[in-house]
Amino acid sequence: MKILWFSNIKLTETQMSGSGTWISGMNDLLSTYYPDVQIANVTIAKVDTVREEIVRGRSQWVLPKKTTAGDMDLFVKIIDSYHPDIIQIWGTEFFWATIPFETICPNVPVILDMQGFYSSVLDVLYGDLTMQEIIRCFSIKEFLRPSSSLIALSRRLHKSVNREEEVIRKYKIISVQSNWVKGNVNLLNPKATIYETRIALRPQFFQAVKWNLNRMEPYTIFSTASMIEPTKGSFTLLKAFREVKRLLPQTKLLFAGSIQTGIRKSGYMRLMEQFIYLNGLSDSISFLGSLNTDDLIKAYLHSNVFVNPSYAESYSLILAESTYLGVPTVATYAGAMGELGSSKSLLYFSKYDYRACASKIISILTNRELAVKLSIQSITFSEKKHDPKTVAETQFSIYRSVLGQLNK
Structure with missing residues (x-):
């Protein structure tokens, strides 16, 4: 053949x-x-x-x-x-x-x-x-x-x-x-x-260890939402993070993905940077740049919660990856993302609803039992699907x- x-x-x-x-x-x-x-x-x-x-x-x-x-x-x-x-x-x-x-x-x-x-x-x-x-x-x-x-x-x-x-x-x-x-x-x-x-x-995900409550960094949010254009939901996540920081000031947000600099920087990214600065979030947000597969897996396992705030996904590979590793996950109920888990394996919120997003994030950051439960259920669901x-x-x-x- x-x-x-x-x-x-x-x-x-x-x-x-x-x-x-x-x-x-x-x-x-x-x-x-x-x-x-x-x-x-x-x-x-x-x-x-x-x-x-x-x-x-x-x-x-x-x-x-x-x-x-x-x-x-x-x-x-x-x-x-x-x-x-x-x-x-x-x-x-x-x-x-x-x-x-x-x-x-x-x-x-x-x-x-x-x-x-x-x-x-x-x-x-x-x-x-x-x-x-x-x-x-x-x-x-x-x-x-x-x-x-x-x-x-x-x-x-x-x-x-x-x-x-x-x-x-x-x-x-x-x-x-x-x-x-x-x-x-x-x-x-x-x-x-x-x-x-x-x-x-990718093969590395099948070979990787699973997320562990005792090895992750508490109060760390990880996302791959693009800061270059709006459709991936980074603005919703930033507004949600502002609310999370108000109640849990020790929380950190890590972004992975392409970074634009100088005159190559999109107007949308400049708008996001202004939002970060005006809301006093600069010291709490880190941009990791593009990561290879091994470093991406490390970032997943390092986090307390992974968030995919995208507004349109025909599947969402990153959501499949996070749940396969058992990372407690918050995601938009948009496109096909509702097919990658259940209410028992990850927490969904409606697109654009940054308050609901913040609430879901906080519930995982502050409830170790919930985090472990979501991790176990997501592994069970995703290992079968993938x-x-x-x-x-x-x-x-x-x-x-x-x-x-x-x-x-």
């Missing part, structure tokens, strides 16, 4: 960090449990010419960033060279899904794997910002490069939503990560054959089913 992936992730010899790590994780699991399944990957990077390479036994084509869906000769060459049984497109973010595979290789089934929805991001683009705060997000960076402003982003998202909906209506075979995504796909393409897949965590063998088996069964339908 030969599968050709089109993804925005470049497979590497070393561990990955950042977005899309579940793709690399799935590659690792299929390699472990189904070594006879051959995987090849097509991706894009900063290269001048097409590069064909072998990464951990997998063939990979790295294409220049100038590549477009119109470069049909290139895709024909790759497909003819590899002779895949199935093509899998990871997400609608890149142009992969607009390649006319039905013309290039009409006899090869193509699976569109949904990673998220632009429309769900567009709906919450401005988060809980007031009109005055939205205006204040137009700062130095946005003045020098207007295309980086939230308004410009909104315009691009509108175009992306239209393109994405056309793509979803086009494909006959679609795989989804959650019931929330499945419902959204059904609204656009009720005739599609839909397969329910599972998210692969069992590596089951994840690989589910993906393999999708491939087998697609080929079975083709041979009928």
